[in-house]
Amino acid sequence: MKTHTNGFQCYRCGTRQASDFAGYNCPVCGGNLEVTYEWPRIKPVPGWWKEEARGDIFRYAALLPVTHLEWASPLQVGMTPLYSAPRLGALAGLNRLYVKDDGQNPSASFKDRAGAVALVRARETGATVLCGASTGNAGSSMACLAASVGMPCVIFVPEKAPTAKIAQLLVFGATVLAVQGTYDDAFDLCMEVCDRRGWFNRNTGHNPFTREGKKTAAFELFEQLGRVPDWVAVSSGDGNILSGLWKGFRDLKDAGIADRLPKMLCVQSDQSNAIATTVRRVADSGERDWGRVAISPVSATTVADSISVDVPRDGLAAVRAVIESGGAALTVLDEAILAAIPELARASGVFAEPAAACAWAGVRAAASTGLIHSEETVVCLCTGNGLKDVSSARKVAGEPVSIAANVDAAMWATDALG
Numbered sequence: 099m100k101t102h103t104n105g106f107q108c109y110r111c112g113t114r115q116a117s118d119f120a121g122y123n124c125p126v127c128g129g130n131l132e133v134t135y136e137w138p139r140i141k142p143v144p145g146w147w148k149e150e151a152r153g154d155i156f157r158y159a160a161l162l163p164v165t166h167l168e169w170a171s172p173l174q175v176g177m178t179p180l181y182s183a184p185r186l187g188a189l190a191g192l193n194r195l196y197v198k199d200d201g202q203n204p205s206a207s208f209k210d211r212a213g214a215v216a217l218v219r220a221r222e223t224g225a226t227v228l229c230g231a232s233t234g235n236a237g238s239s240m241a242c243l244a245a246s247v248g249m250p251c252v253i254f255v256p257e258k259a260p261t262a263k264i265a266q267l268l269v270f271g272a273t274v275l276a277v278q279g280t281y282d283d284a285f286d287l288c289m290e291v292c293d294r295r296g297w298f299n300r301n302t303g304h305n306p307f308t309r310e311g312k313k314t315a316a317f318e319l320f321e322q323l324g325r326v327p328d329w330v331a332v333s334s335g336d337g338n339i340l341s342g343l344w345k346g347f348r349d350l351k352d353a354g355i356a357d358r359l360p361k362m363l364c365v366q367s368d369q370s371n372a373i374a375t376t377v378r379r380v381a382d383s384g385e386r387d388w389g390r391v392a393i394s395p396v397s398a399t400t401v402a403d404s405i406s407v408d409v410p411r412d413g414l415a416a417v418r419a420v421i422e423s424g425g426a427a428l429t430v431l432d433e434a435i436l437a438a439i440p441e442l443a444r445a446s447g448v449f450a451e452p453a454a455a456c457a458w459a460g461v462r463a464a465a466s467t468g469l470i471h472s473e474e475t476v477v478c479l480c481t482g483n484g485l486k487d488v489s490s491a492r493k494v495a496g497e498p499v500s501i502a503a504n505v506d507a508a509m510w511a512t513d514a515l516g
C-alpha cells in the first residue's frame with residue numbers, strides 16, 4: 099500500500115519535517131505536528147481513495163500515513179453507524195440531525211480510531227512497548243488494541259477515572275499506573291518515562307498519528323451522508339478529536355474528493371473550557387499569527403471526566419479548526435451535560451457517557467441561540483458509550499419502580515400504560 103505523505107508541518111511555527119522524521123513534535127518550537135500529503139493530481143481510478151471491500155478505517159488507507167496494514171489490529175475499528183435522529187432533532191428544532199455512534203468501536207470509544215493508526219505506526223518504527231496517558235478512553239483503547247496483537251502496553255491514568263475504564267485497562271492486560279493526580283499530571287509523567295525508556299508515546303496531540311486516525315470519521319461521514327455536513331459537533335478536552343475531524347475534511351477537499359468544508363462546533367463544559375476561552379480571545383483580537391496564540395490553561399473540574407483537561411494538548415490545532423472552519427466553540431453547564439444523557443438516549447436510542455453527551459448539549463444550545471439553523475445538516479458525534487460511566491448516568495436516569503413479587507403489584511404499577 100502506497101502512502102501520499104510528504105512530511106510534517108508545525109501547527110505553531112509552520113516549520114516542515116521530511117516524511118522520515120522519527121520524532122513527535124516540532125524540533126524548532128515544540129509545537130504539535132500535522133502530517134501533510136501530496137495528493138495525486140491525476141486520480142488513478144474513480145474512488146481511488148477508498149477500498150470498497152474493507153469495512154474498517156483502513157478502507158481509507160490511501161489517505162493515511164501508514165503502509166504496513168498487515169500490522170493493523172484484527173479488530174474492527176470505525177465504520178460506525180450514522181443515525182438520522184428526527185425525534186432528537188425536533189427537541190432542538192433541527193430537521194436534519196444525525197448521530198454518529200462511535201461508542202460502537204471495539205473498546206467503546208472514538209479513541210480506537212487513533213489507537214488503530216498509532217499501533218501500525220508503532221510497529222512500523224520497531225517499537226516494542228506502547229505507552230500513553232489518558233483520561234481513560236485513549237488508554238483503554240490502546241490496551242485493547244495492544245492485546246489484540248499481543249504487544250505490551252503501559253498506561254498512565256488519573257486514579258479517579260471511572261471504574262469501568264480502569265477495569266477495561268486491567269482486563270486487557272495493560273500495566274496500569276494510576277496516578278495520584280490529574281490527567282495533566284499523568285500526561286507529563288508519561289512524557290518523561292517514554293523519553294527515558296524509548297517507548298512509543300501515543301500521547302494525544304504530541305503524537306501526530308492520533309489525529310490521522312481520528313480523521314477517518316470525516317471520511318465515513320462523507321460517505322454515509324453522500325456530502326459534507328454543515329456542522330459537526332464534537333465534545334472537546336485536548337481538542338484532538340476536533341482537529342482530527344477537521345483534518346479529515348480538509349484532506350478530502352485538498353485531494354479533490356469533496357468540494358466544501360463543514361463548520362466545526364467545539365463543545366466544552368464550562369468547568370473545562372480552555373479551548374472555548376481561547377477561541378473567544380482569538381476571535382475578538384483577530385490574531386492569526388498562530389505562533390503568538392497561547393492557550394489559556396484552566397483548573398478543570400467537570401463531571402465529564404474524558405474532557406476534564408487543564409492544558410489542552412492539541413489546543414492550538416483545535417482553535418485553528420474552529421476559526422478556520424467558521425465554526426464556534428461554546429460551553430455548557432455540567433447539569434446540561436448530565437441532562438443530555440437520558441435525552442439523547444430516549445430520543446435516539448444512543449447511550450453516551452457524559453463527555454459524549456456534551457456534544458448534544460452543545461447542539462441544543464447552538465440551535466436555541468440561532469447559531470445552527472433548522473435546515474442545516476448537523477452531525478452530533480457520540481464519542482463514548484454510556485456504559486463507560488454508569489454512575490453518572492444513574493444520577494439522571496431516574497429510579498426503577500420497586501414492587502412486591504406478585505402480579506397485583508405489577509399490574510398496579512403499570513396501570514397508566516394500559
Ligand SMILES: Cc1ncc(COP(=O)(O)O)c(C=O)c1O
Pocket residue numbers: 207208209233234235236302333334335336337338339340404405451453454481482
Ligand atoms: C468520550 C470522549 N469524548 C470526547 C473526548 C475529547 O477528545 P479530545 O481530548 O481529543 O478533545 C474524549 C477524550 O478522551 C473522550 O474520551
Ligand SMILES: [Zn+2]
Pocket residue numbers: 108109110111112113124125126127128129
Ligand atoms: Zn514549530
